[in-house]
Every structure is written in structure tokens, then in C-alpha cells.
Amino acid sequence: MFTNNDINFEALKRKAYNGRWATLEEGIIPLTAADPDFRTAPEIEQGIIEYIKDGYLSYGPFSGLPEFKKSVAEHFNKEKHGDFSPENVLAVNSAAQGMYLIASYVLNPGDEAIILDPVDFLFKKSVETVGGKVVLCPVDTTTGAIDFEKLTSSITSKTKLISICNPHNPLGKVYSKETLKKISEIASAHDLWVMSDEIWSDIIYDNKDFYTYSSVSEEARKKSFTVYGFSKSFGIAGLRIGAVLCNDQEILEDFTEKSNFNSTIEGVSTLSQIAGSVALERAKPWYKEFLNHLQNNRDLAFNLLSTSEILQPSLPEATFVLFPKIKNGMSSDQFAQHVLQHGKVAVVPGSERWFGKGAEGHIRICFSTSKEILEEGINRIIASF
Template sequence: MFSNNDINFEALKRKAYNGRWATLEDGVIPLTAADPDFRIAREIEHGIIEYIKDGYLSYGPFSGLPEFKKSVADHFNKEKSGNFSPENVLAVNSAAQGMFLIASYVLNPGDEAIILDPVDFLFKKSVETAGGKVNLCPVDTHTGEIDFETLNSLIHSKTKLISICNPHNPLGKVYSPDVLRKVAQIASAHDLWVMSDEIWSDIIYDNRNFHTYSSVSEEARKKSFTVYGFSKSFGIAGLRIGAVLCNDVDILTDFTEKSNFNSTIEGVSTLSQMAGSIALEKAKPWYKEFLKHLQGNRDFAFNILSHSGIVTPNLPEATFVLFPEIKNGLSSEEFAYHVLQHGKVAIVPGSERWFGKGAEGHIRICFSTSQKILEEGLNRMISSFND
């Protein structure tokens, strides 16, 4: 399971977009967008087929199917120390859309939001699309620790939102309840909203515990949104399915109304919701094997890169991406271009465009593929500087 024999390369070359197999010339190995190379769990596939057998694909409830909302709430309560009911869950078209909707709900034009630096580009994009201004709070690229002194100094009258990424993309840091409580104390003291992007919260290694943000204190619970998605842990990015969770039902009701989910303007495919529900209810055995494979790949890649001489790798606590530091003096863009041209491997440069100013001098490598493909890609990357 999860070997080269389990990858349908012809299908990937037809269907895997977003800078991956379908968008690159033959012979290039994509270790880029964080998307698995493996087919979805059979349980999800069969569940989708069963759902459409009666021939009906009708409208569902505007806020989401009851079974979907219950599955998400149960998953958070059992696996992430959550305290959610189905009424605390809104189905959305991907975690990314959830981030945009939250920024639009919380921010008026000219309001300011604090995001981490480095972090995935969607945080910045969401704030700016809502007409807000971004303020960057540095994160130590070696430890993942948040600079709380700077965080405090960034807060003033126009600040309305703190956005965190937990587990952190691209550093792979899992934030402890103590760290999250500190964020909550600061936010509460200044009456700020907090958005916690937890799309990576299923991909955690070494049996670490994960605590969803709103679970760590009453302060965290009161004025926060949580974002979740299925693209990382279950490989169904193309179905565009995610969730926004909020412990305050009145706030979530208002959010649902103002985000146009109480009409047919917005809303989520019922088929996608069923796939998400089936994933959480029936595909956990597949997911656990996938997680075991990913941890093996993480350790394998870390070992190879530690002896490469060209980068210094990190050992992520979560996610299926590495964020090595470049050692040979090239910029992130130069390094990625060299590897693509001379090694036929696509990686993501740690440039401001993708992760913010604090990412420069790094690259991001996705390892959610077979160990054979990963080994070939890493060896090509290293060899491209030695030939």
C-alpha cells in the first residue's frame, strides 16, 4: 500500500493540476503542491457511487447536510479535544474559501489583521481580498515559535483579527495548548477575533496530541473561527469540501447569513459533503496507513537531505512538507529554477509570493508520494548541483 504500484501515473497526468503532474512536461517530478499522489480510499469511492444510485442530486440544507456536520463535529471532539455540536459546523467549498469568508466577515476596508511570517500565501490573500491590511508577525523558521513581543506591538485600534496556522504550513510546527492560550489571552485583552486554520490537523507525527484552538480556554472559545478541510488527509481537493466551525451558534448563524449561505447564491455540493462524511466515518483505516507511510517518508527525506550538503532540513512535527534552508548561497527562486532546469524536479521556492518575507532562503518539498518517487526526486535535486 502507498508504493509506486499504487500510483496511477496516467490518471495523474490527466487530472493532477495546481503545478503538478498534469501541468509539467514529461520527465519532471513534481514535489510541489501539497496534494497526495495516491488514489482516494475505496470507502470514499464506493460511498460516492452508492449515494448517486437513486438518481437524485437535489439541494441540501443551506448550512450543510446533517450527517456531514455531525461527522465533522464528532471528529473534532474525538481527535482534537473539541467541544462542538453539529450546529457549530458550516459546510464550505474548501478550507481556502472558509479563510476568505472569515476575513470578509471580520474585516471592513482599512481594518488590519496579523498573520504569521512565513505562512501559506492564502492568509495574506484572504485579508487583502477583504480590503484589509496585513501585518506580519515573525515565526522562527527553525523552531516554529511565535514572536509574541512583536505580536503585541502590532496591535492597535485598527487591528481586528489574528490568524494562526496550526499545524503550521510550511514549518510543520504543532502549537501546544500553552502557546494557543497565550494567543487567546492577547486576543481577548484587545477584543480581537482569531482564525485558526487547522486543515493539517490530521497529519501529525510521533503520536503527538493536537488541541483545536477553541478548546484551550474560555477566552479562545468566545471569539474564534476554525477552518478545516479534507484535501490533505483524504486527497479529495477536487471535490472542494471544507468546514468552518464556531462554538457560538449565534455568531455562526450571522456568519452564515452574511456569507450568503442562506440562499442558493452559495452552498456546497451534497456529493462533496457525503464524500467528506464518508471519509471521517469509514476511511479512517486507510488514513492511518497513509499517515504511517508519510512518517516513513518524512524520516527518509530528512536523512537524505541531512547528508546532501546543499540544504539543512527541518523535521516537521506535522504536514507532509519539508522546509529546508538553502546552504549554497542561492536565493529561493534561483535554487528552484536550477533544480527544475538541471534536475527535472519541481519544488516550491520560499519566496515572498508563496509564504511571505520570512520564507526567503528556503524551499518547500512535498513528500506525499511513493518512497521511490521521493528518492528519485531528492537524488536528482542533489545531483543537479554536483554534476
């Protein structure tokens, strides 16, 4: 199901945007945007077809279809130590939109939000878009460890939010229950909100346990939002479907109202919600095979890079990206340009634009493709020097 023969390259060249097959010249291998090269689960395709068979595509409930909210809550409770009811779930147009809406809700112009450095650019973008000020908290690029001393000393009277990425993109770190508890103690002592982006929480290797942030303490439960999405684990990025979860029902209702979901200004495609609920209820066998394939690819990519003189990788505990350190002194942008030109491989540079200041000197390699494409891509990178 996840071999090179299962990839429809013609379809990818027509449909896979965001720095991937549809945007690059013929002959270039994209190991860029975190999007799978494989078609989505047949159960999801079938679920969408079944839903539209009667010809009705009516308005859905403002906060999301009951089956969507129920499947997301149950998924978190079974797989991530969560304690959510369906009412604790709001359907949103992607995890990225969820992050922006939370920033809008929590921050006034001039308020400060602490984010990890490096981390995906959407954290910074969502804070700055609503007029907030970003304060960076360093993360060790090898271990993913958070500098708690710096985190605590960064808090001022203007701080309103701590945003975490768990599992961490691009470092692939899964934060332990103890680490999350520590964050909740710091946040509680200063009466801060916490946003936990958990879009990668289905792509975890070696059967490592995952705790959703709000499950780790009473403090975490009281004042936090969790963001979830389907694009990584189920390959449906184009459907723009995600969820915001919050254990405090009154807060979530207020959030829903202030985010304009209690009107038709905002709202989520019912087809996308059907795809999401079918993914969680019927496509788990597909997903487990996909995860197994990804773990094999992770090990392959790590081993190939470890023996090279060019890049020094760390083994990710989660996600389908590697974030190796550049060993030859090139900047991230120079390296990415070099391998594009001389190796015909596209990678994401660890530049400030994409991941913050702490990412410089690294590149990000996505490995959610076939073994053959991955091997060819990494060998081309190594051979281009």
C-alpha cells in the same frame, strides 16, 4: 496500498493540476503542491457511488447535510479536544473559501489582520481581497516559535484579527496548548477575533497531541473561527469541501447569513459533503496507513537532506512538506529554477509570493508520494549541483 505500483501515473498526468503532473513536461518529478499522488480511499469512492444510485441529486440544507456536520463535530471532539455540536459546523467550498469568508465577516476595508511570517499565501490573499491590511508577525523558521513580543506590539486600534496556521504550513510545527492559550489571552485583552486554520490537523506525527484552538480557554471559545478541510488527509482537493466551526451559535448563524449561505447564491455540493462524511466515518483505517507511510517518507527525506551539503532541513511534527534552508547562497527562486532545469524536479520556492518575506532562502518539498519517487526526486536535487 502506498507503494509506487499503487500510483496511476496516467491518471495523474490527466488530472493532477496546480503545478503537478498534468502541468509539467514529461520526465519532471513534481514535489510541489500539497496533494497526494495516491488515489483516494476506496470507501470514499464507494460512498459517492452509493449516494447517487437512486438518481437524486437534490438541494441540500443551506448550512450543510446533517451527516456531514455531525461527522465533522465528532471528529474534532474525539481527535482534537474539541467541544462542538453539529450546529457549530458550516459546510463550505474548501478551507480556502472558509478563510476568505472569515476575513470578509471580521474585517472592514482598512482594518488590520496579524498573520504569521512565513505562512501559506492564502492568509495574506484572503485579508487583502476584502480590503484589509496585513501585519506580519515573525515565526522562527527552524522551531516554528511565534515572536509574542512582536505580536503584542503589532496590535493597534485598527487590528481586528489574528490568524494562525496550526499545524503550520510550511514549517510543520504543532502549536502546544500553552502557546494557543497565550494567543487567546492576547486576543482577549484587545478584543480581537482569532482564525485558526487547522486543515493539516490530521497529518501529525509521533502521536503528538493536537488541541483545536477553541478548546484551550474560555476566551478562545468565545471569539474564534476554526477552518478545516479534507484535501490533505483524504486527497479530495478537487471536490472543494471544507468546514468552518464556531462554538458561538448566534455568531455562526450571523456568519452563515452574511456569507450568503442562507440562499442558493452560495452552497456546497452534496456529493462533496458525502465524500467528507464517509472519509471521517469509514476511511479512517486507510488514513492511518497513509499517515504511517507519510511518517516513513518524512524520516527518509529528512535523513537524505541532512547528509547533503545543499539543504538544511528541520524535522516537521506535522504536514507532508519539508521547508529546508538553502545552504549555497542561492535565492529561493534561483534554487527552484536550477533544480527544475538541471535536476528535472519541481519544488515550491520560499518566495514572498507563496509564503511571505520570512520564507526567503528556503524551498518547500512535498513528500506525499511513493518512497521511490521521493528518493529519486531528492537525489536528483542533490546531484544537480
